[in-house]
Amino acid sequence: MSTDDALNLSDIDPPVWRVRVSGADYGPYTLGQMKTFVHEHRVSANSLVAxxxxxxxxxxxxxxxxxxxxxxxxKSQEDAVAEPTNYLIIAKLAGTGQMQLIGALNRLGRFAEVMPGVWALRSKARQARVRDRLQATITSGDQVMIANATTGRLAWLNLGPEADVHIRRIWDAELDETA
Incomplete structure (x- = not known):
């Protein structure tokens, strides 16, 4: 197949979607990427999208x-009580929002700060709810990663598109046997 005959996926699923988070616009994304973001609970029903x-x-x-x-x-699936889950929350807070973040963690379950900017959380809340609760407490200059230690899933807030690409590339990457 020559390059002239190659299928151009942007003709099928053009990158026209944008997402606004804390006043910053990200994108453009394809509809396929947007559906992935919804599935990963990175875009909620109330997220601002164009x-x-x-x-x-x-x-x-x-x-x-x-x-x-x-x-x-x-709603029944979102509100269902989940089994207790362990999370590792890593936050780099640019402002004075640590008390708000601690308040959100307190409402989510039991937690402990294991080192500066790193909390262990045990909660019955789903990861999407943890992410939404923490997002409500931070500013656009704050960065947060949420690692679900029980399932290995990862979520993050305000890391930017470049970090997003790097994380996705390595988080579930196949490793060769010599590593």
Whole structure:
């Protein structure tokens, strides 16, 4: 197959979606990437999203291509009590938000600061809820990583698109046998 015959995926799924987080715009992303973000709970029904360069930012659930994902998720699954889960929270706080973050951790379950900026949390809350609660306490200059020590899933806030690419590239990467 020559390069002239190669399938251009951007014709099928163009990167037109943008996401606004704490006043910063990220993207453009494809619809496939947006669906992954929804599945990973990195984009919620209330996240501000625009479809197109000049389109207004609206809640993600107001966009018909994404709406069905939120409708099928169902409240019962989100509100269901999960088994206790262990999390490792790593935060680099630029401002004075440590007390707000500690307050959120206290409402989520039992926690301990194991070293400056690192907390162990045991909670029945799902990782998406932990992320949402912590996001409500931080500013755009703060950075947070949430490692689910029980399942190995990772979430983060305000690390930026470059860090996002690097994390995704290595987190579940295959390793050769010599490593």
């Amino acid at each position: 479809e197109g360069e000049t389109a207004p930012f609206l809640p993600a659930a107001d966009h018909s291509p994404l709406r069905a994902m939120f409708e099928t998720a169902g």
